[in-house]
Amino acid sequence: MRVTETLPFVWKTGSPVVTDEFSNTYRVSTAEIERLPGWRWLYLEDENYLPSSHFADVSVITLLSLVAVILAMITWMLLSKGRVYIEELMRDIQNLRTSESRLRQLTHTGSEAVFMLRDNQIIDFNEVAESMFGYTRSELLSTEMPDLWGSAQAELVQKAMANSEQHIEVEALRRDGMSFPVELNTKHIILDDGPATIINLQDITVRRQREKLVRYQAQFDALTNLPNRTLMTQRLERAIGRSMLNDGFVVLMFIDLDDFKRSTTASGIKWAMSC
Numbered sequence: 001m002r003v004t005e006t007l008p009f010v011w012k013t014g015s016p017v018v019t020d021e022f023s024n025t026y027r028v029s030t031a032e033i034e035r036l037p038g039w040r041w042l043y044l045e046d047e048n049y050l051p052s053s054h055f056a057d058v059s060v061i062t063l064l065s066l067v068a069v070i071l072a073m074i075t076w077m078l079l080s081k082g083r084v085y086i087e088e089l090m091r092d093i094q095n096l097r098t099s100e101s102r103l104r105q106l107t108h109t110g111s112e113a114v115f116m117l118r119d120n121q122i123i124d125f126n127e128v129a130e131s132m133f134g135y136t137r138s139e140l141l142s143t144e145m146p147d148l149w150g151s152a153q154a155e156l157v158q159k160a161m162a163n164s165e166q167h168i169e170v171e172a173l174r175r176d177g178m179s180f181p182v183e184l185n186t187k188h189i190i191l192d193d194g195p196a197t198i199i200n201l202q203d204i205t206v207r208r209q210r211e212k213l214v215r216y217q218a219q220f221d222a223l224t225n226l227p228n229r230t231l232m233t234q235r236l237e238r239a240i241g242r243s244m245l246n247d248g249f250v251v252l253m254f255i256d257l258d259d260f261k262r263s264t265t266a267s268g269i270k271w272a273m274s275c
Helices: 052-109 127-133 137-141 151-163 205-219 229-245 260-267 269-274
Strands: 017-020 025-032 040-046 113-118 121-125 168-173 179-191 194-203
Touching: 113 127, 121 137, 127 137, 127 194, 151 168, 151 179, 179 205, 205 229
Parallel strands: none
Antiparallel strands: 017 025, 025 040, 113 121, 113 194, 168 179, 179 194
């Protein structure tokens, strides 16, 4: 059985649309039938109907839009993290430069010469080292550490460096060949490119001179520059000790000058010493 459904339409001739009883609107398309003159094909297209291809296009566009949004978010996150990383890196570099500048200020404004060595080769030093030894920077960089000591001191310094000893007093050599006393302190460190040794040198020339002056003042009379009672006692005790070891004897001569104090008061110490 063939069932034919009839739908009532309202269509005005020549109108591009028709309307059914449910107020649905359709677009009208017509075509002439060649074999049946006077007859035409009539096509109705529901305006509310969207073909599957349309939904497929919409799905593809939606998916592409979603992918674009996700990519944009990922790009934004990467850029944000990259910006933060770059800012942290620049801050770390600035802090490193500041720390390096402060370290150089500390080493350059001090009174100690600081050397950094590797296998007796000088790899860095401060400005105090240049002025202390009288070398230029290029000359010191091409100089080995043993060349800064006398031949008799090189072995002592090498031992001190090997044992990382502290407060060793040795004689150093300037560029002009003059020797001067220094206090040496060593320390082994680990750098990014390998182990190294730090040497701190303090020029103790002034200290030695002061110590010598103190010893002289403690053992000699300031007025006559003659050995005082303390030095006389020390030398007498040593002489007695040597004589006892050698089964010998000691002779002590005592000279008493009458009115010596009165002469120095009246005529002065220079006249008294010349008599």
